[in-house]
Amino acid sequence: xxxxxxxxxxxxxxxxxxxxxxxxxxxxxxxxxxxxxxxxxxxxxxxxxxxxxxxxxxxxxxxxxxxxxxxxxxxxxxxxxxxxxxxxxxxxxxxxxxxxxxxxxxxxxxxxxxxxxxxxxxxxxxxxxxxxxxxxxxxxxxxxxxxxxxxxxxxxxxxxxxxxxxxxxxxxxxxxxxxxxxxxxxxxxxxxxxxxxxxxxxxxxxxxxxxxxxxxxxxxxxxxxxxxxxxxxxxxxxxxxxxxxxxxxxxxxxxxxxxxxxxxxxxxxxxxxxxxxxxxxxxxxxxxxxxxxxxxxxxxxxxxxxxxxxxxxxxxxxxxxxxxxxxxxxxxxxxxxxxxxxxxxxxxxxxxxxxxxxxxxxxxxxxxxxxxxxxxxxxxxxxxxxxxxxxxxxxxxxxxxxxxxxxxxxxxxxxxxxxxxxxxxxxxxxxxxxxxxxxxxxxxxxxxxxxxxxxxxxxxxxxxxxxxxxxxxxxxxxxxxxxxxxxxxxxxxxxx
Amino acid sequence: xxxxxxxxxxxxxxxxxxxxxxxxxxxxxxxxxxxxxxxxxxxxxxxxxxxxxxxxxxxxxxxxxxxxxxxxxxxxxxxxxxxxxxxxxxxxxxxxxxxxxxxxxxxxxxxxxxxxxxxxxxxxxxxxxxxxxxxxxxxxxxxxxxxxxxxxxxxxxxxxxxxxxxxxxxxxxxxxxxxxxxxxxxxxxxxxxxxxxxxxxxxxxxxxxxxxxxxxxxxxxxxxxxxxxxxxxxxxxxxxxxxxxxxxxxxxxxxxxxxxxxxxxxxxxxxxxxxxxxxxxxxxxxxxxxxxxxxxxxxxxxxxxxxxxxxxxxxxxxxxxxxxxxxxxxxxxxxxxxxxxxxxxxxxxxxxxxxxxxxxxxxxxxxxxxxxxxxxxxxxxxxxxxxxxxxxxxxxxxxxxxxxxxxxxxxxxxxxxxxxxxxxxxxxxxxxxxxxxxxxxxxxxxxxxxxxxxxxxxxxxxxxxxxxxxxxxxxxxxxxxxxxxxxxxxxxxxxx
Numbered sequence: 008x009x010x011x012x013x014x015x016x017x018x019x020x021x022x023x024x025x026x027x028x029x030x031x032x033x034x035x036x037x038x039x040x041x042x043x044x045x046x047x048x049x050x051x052x053x054x055x056x057x058x059x060x061x062x063x064x065x066x067x068x069x070x071x072x073x074x075x076x077x078x079x080x081x082x083x084x085x086x087x088x089x090x091x092x093x094x095x096x097x098x099x100x101x102x103x104x105x106x107x108x109x110x111x112x113x114x115x116x117x118x119x120x121x122x123x124x125x126x127x128x129x130x131x132x133x134x135x136x137x138x139x140x141x142x143x144x145x146x147x148x149x150x151x152x153x154x155x156x157x158x159x160x161x162x163x164x165x166x167x168x169x170x171x172x173x174x175x176x177x178x179x180x181x182x183x184x185x186x187x188x189x190x191x192x193x194x195x196x197x198x199x200x201x202x203x204x205x206x207x208x209x210x211x212x213x214x215x216x217x218x219x220x221x222x223x224x225x226x227x228x229x230x231x232x233x234x235x236x237x238x239x240x241x242x243x244x245x246x247x248x249x250x251x252x253x254x255x256x257x258x259x260x261x262x263x264x265x266x267x268x269x270x271x272x273x274x275x276x277x278x279x280x281x282x283x284x285x286x287x288x289x290x291x292x293x294x295x296x297x298x299x300x301x302x303x304x305x306x307x308x309x310x311x312x313x314x315x316x317x318x319x320x321x322x323x324x325x326x327x328x329x330x331x332x333x334x335x336x337x338x339x340x341x342x343x344x345x346x347x348x349x350x351x352x353x354x355x356x357x358x359x360x361x362x363x364x365x366x367x368x369x370x371x372x373x374x375x376x377x378x379x380x381x382x383x384x385x386x387x388x389x390x391x392x393x394x395x396x397x398x399x400x401x402x403x404x405x406x407x408x409x410x411x412x413x414x415x416x417x418x419x420x421x422x423x424x425x426x427x428x429x430x431x432x433x434x435x436x437x438x439x440x441x442x443x444x445x446x447x448x449x450x451x452x453x454x455x456x457x458x459x460x461x462x463x464x465x466x467x468x469x470x471x472x473x474x475x476x477x478x479x480x481x482x483x484x485x486x487x488x489x490x491x492x493x494x495x496x497x498x499x500x501x502x503x
Numbered sequence: 504x505x506x507x508x509x510x511x512x513x514x515x516x517x518x519x520x521x522x523x524x525x526x527x528x529x530x531x532x533x534x535x536x537x538x539x540x541x542x543x544x545x546x547x548x549x550x551x552x553x554x555x556x557x558x559x560x561x562x563x564x565x566x567x568x569x570x571x572x573x574x575x576x577x578x579x580x581x582x583x584x585x586x587x588x589x590x591x592x593x594x595x596x597x598x599x600x601x602x603x604x605x606x607x608x609x610x611x612x613x614x615x616x617x618x619x620x621x622x623x624x625x626x627x628x629x630x631x632x633x634x635x636x637x638x639x640x641x642x643x644x645x646x647x648x649x650x651x652x653x654x655x656x657x658x659x660x661x662x663x664x665x666x667x668x669x670x671x672x673x674x675x676x677x678x679x680x681x682x683x684x685x686x687x688x689x690x691x692x693x694x695x696x697x698x699x700x701x702x703x704x705x706x707x708x709x710x711x712x713x714x715x716x717x718x719x720x721x722x723x724x725x726x727x728x729x730x731x732x733x734x735x736x737x738x739x740x741x742x743x744x745x746x747x748x749x750x751x752x753x754x755x756x757x758x759x760x761x762x763x764x765x766x767x768x769x770x771x772x773x774x775x776x777x778x779x780x781x782x783x784x785x786x787x788x789x790x791x792x793x794x795x796x797x798x799x800x801x802x803x804x805x806x807x808x809x810x811x812x813x814x815x816x817x818x819x820x821x822x823x824x825x826x827x828x829x830x831x832x833x834x835x836x837x838x839x840x841x842x843x844x845x846x847x848x849x850x851x852x853x854x855x856x857x858x859x860x861x862x863x864x865x866x867x868x869x870x871x872x873x874x875x876x877x878x879x880x881x882x883x884x885x886x887x888x889x890x891x892x893x894x895x896x897x898x899x900x901x902x903x904x905x906x907x908x909x910x911x912x913x914x915x916x917x918x919x920x921x922x923x924x925x926x927x928x929x930x931x932x933x934x935x936x937x938x939x940x941x942x943x944x945x946x947x948x949x950x951x952x953x954x955x956x957x958x959x960x961x962x963x964x965x966x967x968x969x970x971x972x973x974x975x976x977x978x979x980x981x982x983x984x985x986x987x988x989x990x991x992x993x994x995x996x997x998x999x
Contacts, residue, residue, distance in 0.1 A: 028674065028865040062720065062862035149666040157874075158661050165654050170645040170977065173842035178524070209705070346669035348873035366559050369524040377844035378653075379872050481666065 028063060032071045040080055040091055051081065051089045064246075066238025073460055074449075076442075139452035140488035144284060144431035144476030151399060151481075152346045156391045157382065163389075164381035172377045178369035180207025180353070181377060184384040188353055191387050192339065196315055197325030199332035200355045206364055209350040209375050211311060211340050212243055215276070218309060218336055218354070219247035221363045227273030230309070233261050235285055235461045240276065240311075253463045260287045263297040265304075274307040275300075279327045280315045284461050284474040286425015286433050288324050298327065301334035307357070308335045314343045316396045318428040319404045333357045341383065343430060343478075344396055351375055351383055399478075403430060406477045406485060413489050418496035430478035433458060437497055441471035447495040448473075453488065524559060528567040536576055536587055545587045547577065560742075562734030569956055570945075572938075635948035636984035640780060640927035640972030647895060647977075648842045652887045653878065659885075660877035668873045674865040676703025676849070677873055680880040684849055687883050688835065692811055693821030695828035696851045702860055705846040705871050707807060707836045708739055711772070714805060714832055714850070715743035717859045723769030726805070729757050731781055731957045736772065736807075749959045756783045759793040761800075770803040770832075771796075775823045776811045780957050780970040782921015782929050784820050794823065797830035803853070804831045810839040812892045814924040815900045829853045837879065839926060839974075840892055847871055847879055895974075899926060902973045902981060909985050914992035926974035929954060933993060937967035943991040944969075949984065 039045040051057070054072055058065040072089050075081040083089045172181065179185065185202035192198035208214040222230065229250040232241055241251045252268035254261050254275070260282060263269060275297065279289040289297075301308050310327045318324065328337035332355070340352035356364055386392050410432060411423050422435040436444055441457040448455050458472040473492075480488045535541040547553070550568055554561040568585050571577040579585045668677065675681065681698035688694035704710040718726065725746040728737055737747045748764035750757050750771070756778060759765060771793065775785040785793075797804050806823045814820065824833035828851070836848035852860055882888050906928060907919050918931040932940055937953040944951050954968040969988075976984045 028862065062717075062859045063865075146670055149669040152666070152669045154661055154664075158658055161657060161661075162654055165650055165657075168650075170648070173645040173648045173844040174642055175838075175843045342671075347671045348669040350872045362557065366524065366557060369559075376846045376872050376875050379875060 029067050029071045029074075032061070032063070032068065033075055036071065036075055037080055045091050047091050049091045050087075051091070053088070064239065064242040066242055070238065070460060138449070138454035140454065140484065140491045141479050142453060142455045142475050142477065142488055142492060143479055144456065144474050145479075146347065146476065147343050147345075147399070147430060147478050148402070148481055149346060149348075150483075151402070153391070153395050156395065157386060160386040160389065160391060161378065161382040164385040165378050168378065168381050172381060176377050178365050179203075179205065180375065181380040181384065184380045184387075185353075187384050187388040191392070192326075192337070192353075192355065195393075196312065196337075196339070197329040198337050198339075198355055199329055200337075204332075204356050204358065204361055206354045206356060206361070206368065207375055207380060208352050208354060208368070210342065210347070210352050211313060211338055212239065214338050214352055214354045215240060215243055215309070215311075216247065217364050217367050218274075218338075218360075219244050219249055220367050221360060222274055222307070223248045224363070224367075225273075229268070229272040231268045231272040231275040232463065233277060233282065234463055234466045235458065236276075236278070236283060236463065237461065241463065244276070251463075253466060256285075260285075260289050260293065263289075263293050263300065265300050269297075269300055269304075269306075272306060274309055276309045276311060277327070278311045278313065279308075280310075280312055280324045281318075281429040282425070283311070283313065283429075284425075284431060284433065284456075284458060285470075286427075286429065286431070288428070289327075294327055294330065298330045298334060302331060306334070307360075310335050310337050312337060312339045314429040315339070316344050317400055317403060317430060319400065319407060320427055324428075328355060333359065336360065344399070345392070349379060349383070351379065402482075403478050407432065409485075409489060410475065410477050410492075413493050414496065417493035418498060421496050431474055431476045434473040434475055434496065436471040436473065438471055440497060441473070444473065444495055444497070448492070451491050451495055453491045453495065455492065525563050525567045525570075528557070528559070528564065529571055532567065532571055533576055541587050543587050546583075547585045547587070549584070560735065560738040562738055566734065566956060634945070634950035636950065636980065636987045637975050638949060638951040638971050638973065638984055638988060639975055640952065640970045641975075642843065642972065643839050643841075643895070643926060643974050644898070644977055645842060645844075646979075647898070649887070649891050652891065653882060656882040656885065656887060657874065657878040660881045661874050664874065664877050668877060672873050674861050675699075675701065676871065677876040677880065680876045680883075681849075683880050683884045687888070688822075688833070688849075688851065691889075692808065692833075692835070693825040694833050694835075694851055695825055696833075700828075700852050700854065700857055702850045702852060702857070702864065703871055703876060704848050704850060704864070706838065706843070706848050707809060707834055708735065710834050710848055710850045711736060711739055711805070711807075712743065713860050713863050714770075714834075714856075715740050715745055716863050717856060718770055718803070719744045720859070720863075721769075725764070725768040727764045727768040727771040728959065729773060729778065730959055730962045731954065732772075732774070732779060732959065733957065737959065740772070747959075749962055752781075756781075756785050756789065759785075759789050759796065761796050765793075765796050765800075765802075768802060770805055772805045772807060773823070774807045774809065775804075776806075776808055776814075776820045777925040778921070779807070779809065780921075780927060780929065780952075780954060781966075782923075782925065782927070784924070785823075790823055790826065794826045794830060798827060802830070803856075806831050806833050808833060808835045810925040811835070812840050813896055813899060813926060815896065815903065816923055820924075824851060829855065832856065840895070841888070845875060845879070847875065898978075899974050903928065905981075905985060906971065906973050906988075909989050910992065913989035914994060917992050927970055927972045930969040930971055930992065932967040932969065934967055936993060937969070940969065940991055940993070944988070947987050947991055949987045949991065951988065 036045070051072070054069040055065050058068040061068070072081060072083070076083045076089070080092055081089050082092050182202060184207060185205040188205055189200040189202045192200040208217065219230070227249065229252050230244050231254050232244070232251045234253055234256045244251050252272060254263065254268055256262060261277065263275070269275060277289065277297065279294060281288060297308055300306060308327060312326055315324070315326065326337055328335040334357060336357065337355040338352065341349055342352065354364065407426055411426060414421050414423050414434060423432050424435060425431070425433045441459055445455070445457050456474045458470050458474055459468060461474070462468060475492065532541070547568070550565040551561050554564040557564070568577060568579070572579045572585070576588055577585050578588050678698060680703060681701040684701055685696040685698045688696040702710070704713065715726070723745065725748050726740050727750050728740070728747045730749055730752045740747050748768060750759060750764055752758060757773065759771070765771060773785065773793065775790060777784060793804055796802060804823060808822055811820070811822065822833055824831040830853060832853065833851040834848065837845055838848065850860065903922055907922060910917050910919050910930060919928050920931060921927070921929045937955055941951070941953050952970045954966050954970055955964060957970070958964060971988065
């Protein structure tokens with residue numbers, strides 16, 4: 008099927024296919040290795056240079072490389088760059104199989120002393136082409152999408168829609184949706200929201216891109232970001248021509264003193280309710296401090312409230328936006344609470360930004376599908392959204408409890424943090440072991456990410472840990488994923 | 504409700520509200536005049552300068568000015584700029600009402616000798632705040648949206664969707680949709696389409712923006728455009744950093760000889776099947792010529808096939824893309840054939856562009872809602888789309904015939920052109936009368952546009968005419984809209 012070829016280096020072609028760019032690049036690289044087009048030992052271009060060749064964000068390529076290193080297809084050594092893993096070099100253990108399949112990569116070498124319980128065998132064995140278990144963070148349990156309830160809302164909305172709803176829409180989004188969103192956000196997240204300040208967008212990144220454009224055209228040069236986060240978001244700001252100075256962090260979370268990088272920034276992007284991926288909530292004094300900074304400097308706080316609905320042990324932390332609606336841009340999404348596939352998100356804007364954001368959005372004039380917006384309005388207004396969030400909160404909380412219990416039983420020295428809220432937790436690992444655990448996970452068919460993957464360039468690598476998205480697998484796959492996770496964690500002395 | 508204020512000039516504020524930017528700006532200007540904040544005779548800022556203040560495209564402001572001039576709120580005189588129409592100056596006819604309502608603008612002065620049949624009365628009378636009749640081109644009959652059939656397709660699609668459909672999607676769009684689109688486009692439009700060359704996007708402008716970005720990053724400097732077209736499209740290219748040299752046209756349509764502006768362009772944007780708004784199809788020799796240019800120069804033809812499904816008297820003209828799929832980017836949309844509110848469009852790309860376009864789209868990673876894409880796939884695959892297009896083709900053809908007959912009866916000297924296809928026709932007017940007819944139309948509560956509004960800057964104003972979107976009104980409003988149109992057209996000597 009796929010036959011798109013992108014030039015790679017001098018004359019090597021990579022087949023890029025979906026579903027996601029990084030996944031596509033990884034598949035293409037695996038295929039090139041598997042087929043022998045990329046020979047063992049070949050040095051790959053730098054992530055920067057390959058990214059430029061492919062027109063991708065550098066982080067996408069770097070992430071793909073990191074995962075393929077973790078999966079054993081590639082190796083990365085200081086001073087030697089990223090290379091295709093050698094598959095014929097003898098390893099120290101005796102061969103168990105006389106003829107390892109040529110098309111499969113060799114497992115990577117585990118570092119002595121850091122060998123996880125379920126370490127790969129000494130010789131290469133065929134690995135499944137796709138991971139059997141998925142604990143990557145960022146996606147809710149898609150199997151729990153409330154199809155029947157959504158369909159009911161869609162039918163009602165489509166039946167009741169005025170004819171003009173099928174025309175070119177208001178770039179702000181349907182008024183019906185903005186009206187119920189205002190009510191919901193005030194009630195559930197403490198957001199000061201009025202329909203005329205709300206702009207519906209097609210995902211958090213769409214909103215961030217629009218805000219970035221507006222800030223840049225206002226003359227803002229830097230938007231400060233947290234020490235850990237998604238490379239995609241930083242890349243989006245960079246792409247809008249903005250610098251992204253990195254805020255330091257300490258054991259209490261992100262530091263927001265004005266003497267730091269905030270001093271020169273025009274805005275700051277924060278996951279205040281639930282830091283992604285580390286998991287903490289910004290302490291109240293720092294919430295006040297960052298809003299004070301915005302007031303004093305005329306800057307803006309961009310609040311990425313990606314999973315604010317999910318807090319387990321007490322009331323959700325209200326949105327920062329409530330502290331000062333004129334200085335905080337609130338960005339929310341249905342991607343975690345409902346499904347990313349709907350492409351529904353929203354911004355609540357300071358009055359002073361509404362006109363510019365709407366103008367920026369209106370130039371391209373694309374809005375989410377009007378029937379979808381109306382269906383979501385119906386879904387929210389009928390209480391179906393609240394019911395769904397409540398049900399998912401119970402389910403995710405149960406999984407979180409099972410995760411905490413299982414880790415305590417199998418790997419008592421592993422500390423689980425960031426568990427008060429959200430859809431993921433961080434498992435702190437002994438210093439220097441993150442890559443080994445990731446390799447063991449890949450070997451065991453478990454897709455999971457390390458905190459290092461979210462570290463901003465220049466931030467010291469002081470943390471080792473796994474980011475475990477416990478919401479990701481469907482119920483049917485959750486227990487086996489959890490068992491596999493426990494197998495690859497550092498074992499208690501004498502345990503296992 | 505609305506309380507967004509944009510600074511206007513020194514200290515005047517304009518209230519901007521939906522549903523569309525231009526409409527919002529027009530409302531705000533009307534309100535400012537009505538309330539007296541903008542006094543009669545006040546000179547408005549240039550469209551360029553107001554556009555910069557508001558962060559809008561200049562064409563949006565220029566169009567709003569033009570329509571308000573046509574509606575009589577503003578005046579535009581050579582050398583005197585755009586001003587608020589004077590409301591107290593005595594006109595030549597006797598007053599019929601002693602006290603014209605202060606809050607309403609005066610009607611504009613009709614030029615002597617060009618007075619349409621249904622000219623405004625000599626003194627200002629209250630006008631309806633929204634036009635009663637709408638014959639603006641660009642929107643299909645929204646009342647004919649096939650709600651029941653669409654809902655059926657949506658239900659089937661949502662029920663059958665795999666769980667992963669609710670996750671983050673492939674930036675190219677769902678494979679189910681791309682597969683049926685490939686089949687449909689090959690069958691209905693003669694497009695050489697394979698699923699892996701198709702990228703689903705959220706409207707034509709979204710696709711054009713992506714292509715513009717990719718071309719610009721390839722080093723293309725100019726994308727040639729036609730003499731008449733939408734300012735939005737040109738503005739989008741300009742916004743991507745591209746120049747937009749204008750191709751000349753003659754009585755056979757757009758001229759595409761290499762010695763013209765094409766010579767230095769890296770691509771050309773064309774409405775080859777049905778020029779918008781003038782209505783002709785590009786003659787076969789010029790189709791071949793522009794593709795030959797693309798082959799010889801390595802350039803691309805961007806084919807805007809916005810209403811290719813609608814051709815009335817013979818087989819549709821096949822897409823230009825079939826001539827050379829490696830040099831023509833095909834852009835299609837459901838906005839005219841089904842409804843703009845769905846935000847569904849598609850590109851069929853040369854193999855060499857797929858990777859870059861997908862990468863550009865993937866950076867922001869927003870795609871149309873997956874359930875919508877699956878519903879559209881079901882709608883296409885089940886034959887419901889073909890049935891809908893056939894039904895609408897009959898309906899629109901009947902309206903076209905009624906338009907032609909009515910114009911022939913009421914204004915026999917008005918030539919109707921561009922009627923072989925599409926959802927609009929052009930009514931040629933006597934030289935110098937377009938603005939008068941538009942004023943009469945506005946006065947009679949008829950929203951309709953003149954060809955001059957679509958003329959690119961620098962193109963000589965050699966045509967006077969109305970662009971009549973006969974698909975726009977619902978059936979219930981069509982006859983009265985047509986009657987109103989006939990009233991404002993130039994009358995036959997002694998006729999009327």
